[in-house]
Amino acid sequence: MARKEEPKIQPNNDLEKKIIEAFEVFDHSGKQIVDVREIGTILRSLGCCPTEAEIQEVILATENKEATGNIPLANFLPYMCKVMIERRFYPASAEMLLAAFRYFDKEGCGYLTKERFTQLMIEEGEPFTQEELDEMMQTALDPVTNTITYEYYINQLMVAPRNVYEIAYKLEEERKRLEEAAAKKRDATSLLRSLQN
Known part of the structure; x- marks a missing residue:
């Protein structure tokens, strides 16, 4: 069957x-x-x-x-x-990303070369795959200078559609509000019942 x-x-x-x-x-x-x-x-x-x-x-x-x-x-x-x-796997803030880029920009140029950026993404921390790196470069790399102007790149990352975490936060806030309203209703009902007895 x-x-x-x-x-x-x-x-x-x-x-x-x-x-x-x-x-x-x-x-x-x-x-x-x-x-x-x-x-x-x-x-x-x-x-x-x-x-x-x-x-x-x-x-x-x-x-x-x-x-x-x-x-x-x-x-x-x-x-x-x-x-x-629970806000697990939450992305880093713009400030944290900027601090990380500045740390690796020893000369304070405001950018990283494509080669340096690639090296960092493959060798530092949790390595990116080539596919992930290629996808990132589509947004990060300035094709004229062949560099990553990191403040511009961070701004590109932060201009995201409505963040799913914001939706989750609002949903949780609504759940808490409903629980509080239900608890107040139970308290009021209990008080009325005790007055009747």
Whole structure:
């Protein structure tokens, strides 16, 4: 007997909508399942900045236990909602990025050469893949000077569409407000009941 197809997961709020949209870009089968190798890209498309170890943590927490190598949306969505509300994998601020660039700009020129930038991205900290580096260069590299004017690059990074973390923050604030309102209502109801007795 053929297995019945699961109904598509529908978003309950803007945060879930953004996560589902990012997930579906890599759901090539249309069955709300992605290959584990896509998780890092999905996380980064959501504005997250995870390390490779953190990507593995997400995979371990959300991977389909019966069909390893796949991540179902049903596992990924609740996990990522929690991650976003907790502000895990949050990107660095513009000030932190600027301080890092200035640290490596020993001459104080306001830019790094393509070669120096490439060296730093491949050799320092958690290394970037060539594909990640090429994608970064599309935005970072000034094709005329062949340098990365880092203040301009940071501004390019900061001009992002509505940040998913902002949506998560607003959602959490609304949840807290509703909980407080419910608690006040319970307190008022309890007080009225005690007066009746």
